[in-house]
Amino acid sequence: MSIRSVAENVYAKRLRRSLTHIPNHVAIIQDGNRRYARARGKDTGYGHRLGADTTERVLDWMGELGIRHVTFFAFSTENFRRPEEEKEELHQLFMEKFSALLTDERVSRHEINVSVIGDRSLLDEELKKTIQDVEAATKNYSRYFIHIALAYGGRNEIVTTAKKIVTAVQSGKISADQITPELVTENMYQGVAMPPVDLIIRTANDRRTSNFLPWMANGNEAAVCFCTPTWPEFRYVDMLRALRIYDERMRETLIT
Template identity: 80%
Template sequence: MSIRSVAEAVYAKRLRGKLSHIPSHVAIIQDGNRRFAKSRGMDTGYGHRLGADTSEKVLDWMGELGIRHVTFFAFSTENFRRPEEEKVELHQLFMDTFSKLMTDERVYRNEINVTMIGDRSLLDDELLQIIEETEVATKDHSRFFVHIAIAYGGRNEIVATAKKIVAAVRDGSIPVSQITPELVTKNMYQGISMPPVDLIIRTANDRRTSNFLPWMANGNEAAVCFCTPTWPEFRYVDMLRALRVYDERMSELSA
């Protein structure tokens, strides 16, 4: 182990020891895969694959840190405008990711429940099948939860939920008097239950939240951490630094 690695491990241990508040739900915008690849003269697929490796590491970090819910922003509705070659690469990467999750021993040892949020009508049957098989295989897990946002757009989610509730009001199954924030939340995300977002992390130093979980994050006044490393470069110590942002906010609120 190099001197730098030892120093980083010591620093990480110190950071972890100072955290008094751990978020229940962390939402991550995994940005910078393409920039990382370009900076090294590689194709975009290289960056996306290394980014997927970082996402796998989070499975271990969740257990170590006690973060029960993590939502990854893997592919937005706007991403459908990307070049065809890149979309094909991402499609295969998603296929591989869900296949691995279905057989990953960590998923079963740590009882990780895996779900997808997003517009399933925009996915092809092949990908949708492997996603649903993974959801079925992990549906009884209730210790940790990984939500993967694919074909997701926050405003689209709110509009779709509004249409669903309006239809229910029209057919008489929901009276107008029962429309509450809790009812809206219950009707979002295809009925997938998740708590409000406590912390949003965006990598690659891009300072925007890109229409990600606006109802669950903005409504909860989630803390936001914009960090410099691209997603393939994101390390455990970077996760701890992001958690420090949340910890400092919670400490201020409780002061």
């Protein structure tokens, strides 16, 4: 192990001990896969695969850090405008990774509930079936929760939910007076139970939240961390630094 690695491990342990408040729900915008690949003269698939490896490492970090909910922004509705070759690469990667969750011992050992939010009508039948299999296999787990935002757009989610509620009012199932923030939340995310977002992390130093979980994050005034590493380069110590931002905000809130 290099001197740098030893120093980083010591720093990470010290940083972990300093954290008093751990967020219940962290939402991550996994940015920079393509940038990482281009900087190394590789195709986009190379970056996406390394990024998927980082996502898998988070499965281990959740248990160690005590974060119960993590939502990954895997593919937005806007991403459908990307080149066909890249979309096919991502489709194959999603198929591979979702299928692997069915046999990943970490899922059962940590009792991880896996769910997908987004417009499934935009996905092909093969991928939808694999997602349904994973959700069915993990539906009774309730220790940790992984939410994958796939074919997801925040404004689209709000519009779809509004239409659903309007239809319920028109059919007489509910009255307009019964519409509350809690009712809106219950009708979002295909019935997936998600707590408010406490912390948003975006990698690759891009300072925007890109239409990601506006109701659950902005509405909860979530802390935000924009960090420099691309997603393939994101390390445990980077996660700790992001958690420190949340921790510092919570400390300030208690003081005020």
